Amino acid sequence: MGGWGSGGHNKTHRQVEKQRLHRVDSFAVYNNLRYDKYTCYKNKVDIRGGCTIIRYYPQSKEAEILENGVYYPLGLSRVLNIDGHSQRLYFLCPCCERRVRYLYRNKNGFYMCRKCAGLNYRSQQVSGMAEMRLKMERIVEQKLGGYGWYQDYDCIADVPAPAKPPYMRWSKYEALVVELKKLQSDYYTAFYQQIAGTSLGRRFLLDYGWDMEE
Numbered sequence: 370m371g372g373w374g375s376g377g378h379n380k381t382h383r384q385v386e387k388q389r390l391h392r393v394d395s396f397a398v399y400n401n402l403r404y405d406k407y408t409c410y411k412n413k414v415d416i417r418g419g420c421t422i423i424r425y426y427p428q429s430k431e432a433e434i435l436e437n438g439v440y441y442p443l444g445l446s447r448v449l450n451i452d453g454h455s456q457r458l459y460f461l462c463p464c465c466e467r468r469v470r471y472l473y474r475n476k477n478g479f480y481m482c483r484k485c486a487g488l489n490y491r492s493q494q495v496s497g498m499a500e501m502r503l504k505m506e507r508i509v510e511q512k513l514g515g516y517g518w519y520q521d522y523d524c525i526a527d528v529p530a531p532a533k534p535p536y537m538r539w540s541k542y543e544a545l546v547v548e549l550k551k552l553q554s555d556y557y558t559a560f561y562q563q564i565a566g567t568s569l570g571r572r573f574l575l576d577y578g579w580d581m582e583e
């Protein structure tokens with residue numbers, strides 16, 4: 370919390386809550402549909418969350434999202450889990466059609482992925498951090514085969530190490546995990562140092578709900 374002054378934490382906490390309030394989670398929508406045993410008998414199901422309503426039509430398996438008082442089509446994507454039966458539900462970002470778990474409300478009241486909603490912090494980053502991201506991506510994707518990480522995480526620095534690939538030696542795997550964790554920790558250290566040093570950066574952190582306790 371260094372240098373933020375008293376009351377900073379509460380303010381940050383409120384911002385985190387605020388961002389969460391304006392975010393819809395496809396997994397929550399899926400759970401909602403799954404645990405309502407009458408879903409299949411209904412023409413439509415309204416699921417509230419993230420300051421909006423997602424309207425699901427069980428017959429056609431299509432969905433809409435309420436934005437500024439109007440329902441717009443919302444693309445869904447279902448991904449089978451490894452067991453071959455259960456599945457995960459994702460949104461297709463109305464803006465870029467990327468498959469994502471979370472949609473965020475932008476300034477104009479429309480819901481889209483973090484990147485499209487302008488919550489992307491990349492423009493604030495220095496090239497050293499871009500390089501760290503590349504290194505992390507290389508470990509997660511090429512070395513450990515975790516190609517789908519972006520479906521569940523917005524940033525490579527948040528991704529837990531994928532399981533050991535069957536052909537890889539344990540010693541090699543453990544070394545890669547240590548390297549990844551070190552990069553992730555360094556990345557956040559660099560990120561906070563970079564941003565928290567300026568008043569603009571401080572406002573940025575608050576606006577985008579970054580938890581400054583870390």
Ligand SMILES: [Zn+2]
Nearest residue numbers: 462465482485
């Ligand atoms: Zn998008």
